[in-house]
Amino acid sequence: MVKESIVMGVLYSVLALGFNLVYRVSKSINLAHPEIALVAAYAALVASMQGLGFFLAALIASFIGFGIGILLERGVARPLLGRPPVALIAATLGVFYLLRGVAIEATGSYWSGGSLGDFGTVYRIGAVVFTGSDIAALAVALVALGLVIGIHRFTRLGVAMRAVAENPYGAAGYGLPVRRLTALSWGFAGLLGALGGLAFGLKAGVSPGIDSYVLKALAASLLAGLDSIAGIVVGGFVLSFTEQFGDYFLHNYLPGFGEVAAFIVMLVVLLLKPYGFFGTERIERL
């Protein structure tokens, strides 16, 4: 249970960070994110079924995620600049359905799902037992998380992206290519979605239900605050521990509590602390 919480916590963090990156630049939620993860995971599944090897499959999935992210920015987010945030939610919800349909249609007989390979060995760290697929999922997720957080924190590109997220007009005044950096943020969000989906596929096999886990990761995003980056890890862990332990203690009274725990957390956070632990509060002026 502890192991499950740790692995799920990291996976949720990766998936939730994708929501946050988009929120920082576009000030709204990208509801197509779950389907990016799903499409990428299926791309990896199909690729590995064709015998391309795991690393090539992961590369293909990352490219697809990154590409969908950029296309979304160009096709949906940029035309909606200046419209209320609700418009972007509705439009990406449409893309959510579109991508799901494309995934069902394109994968054909693979839609029922499958495993991304066998990582049979069992590892023990103290009393906690990790299976090989857990380790693989953790590795992919940590690489994705480290890469994106590292870029944001330590490189000049990261500074530029933070500047654009903070104040696009000011950033443009300093000569930063705001459009390209915004698109890049969406691309990174797509990449995170893809790698998160891939890690999920490694852990539990690729199945049509992957996107529902990504929707739950939205709760982690809210817990951390929608515009925080490193704080997301706290959100992910709080969510996964609540889910696992809540299910453990309550499943006699509320069967299947783990399925809705994320949404209950989401509702509670929204009511008590809408800006999360690390988010900045918005002050509105006319």
Added chain:
Amino acid sequence: MPAGVFKETYLADMALLRYPIHKAALIAGLAIALLFPVLAGSYGIDQAVALLVFFIGAMGLNIVTGLAGQISLAQGALMGIGAYTVAHLALHGVNVLVAIPLGAIMTAAVGFVLGLPSFRLKGYYLAMASIAVQAILEYMFKTWIDPHQGISIPYNTKIITGIYLGKGLALYYLVLGATLAAALFAANIGRSGIGRAMKAVRDNDVSASVVGINVTRTKALAFALGSLYAGLAGGLYALANPSIGWGAFTLDTSIEYLAMVLVGGPGRLVWGSLLGALTIHTGWSLLAGAFAANAAIKYMVLGGLIAIFVVLEPDGLIGILRRAKEYFRLWPFRY
């Protein structure tokens, strides 16, 4: 307003039917609706009843999304509350004609409670809260209310003065009457003080509160009204089907409702919702029948429509129709 059309009195400006096209559309629509059962077979009547039920639900969501500007993804689950209330009352022997209004009121109460968080939340936060509510309600349906995926509604509760209301002409005219009443009510919301307050909140809630509108109350009222319609739709759904299961009240239904509003015309309560329901619901039935389409194509068509309309045509189909009408009104002159 088109050039060259002036309203000279306040009464004319606030009238229910302001333009000739309103009268023409109303007469044509009523004639079609009243004569439809004569022309169509029992399959057509079933389709029409389903369309009207979704039309009512879409009008409710249009109040929330189009008038008050709050996106809600819980309309499907709210419809479920109405339907299950009717089903459970019917299991206790209550006649459906009594149970349907009770179900609608019950749903409105739930919707009012759901609308209360809006005193802190706005925009996307409310959208996420409604997704969470949809998921939690779905879970409750699955676990407690309807664990066996299907509650059948007793036959004898659908009989009044010897007429069986659950089928055929009686069902059609009952649902049509409810729809007309709901549509009239919705049209009057749009042109009354409540509706104008909702529009002000939609356009800018901070300035709305500055001019003295109680933003929280307006939003909660919009949610309650939207839920009332969802509950009515759910009750009529329970009347039209011999048994109901939670499969009909999932997130997919909610997204379908949102698609109806966005494609038809947000803010145009009656005709926008009707066009949306026609396109999404009946259009889909026809498409599925003609091409033996599967779920994948449904997802693609529906999702593509939502995305395209939000990005390119925020006024929906009704906006396109209005532009066409204005083009031909003074054709071949431009104004």
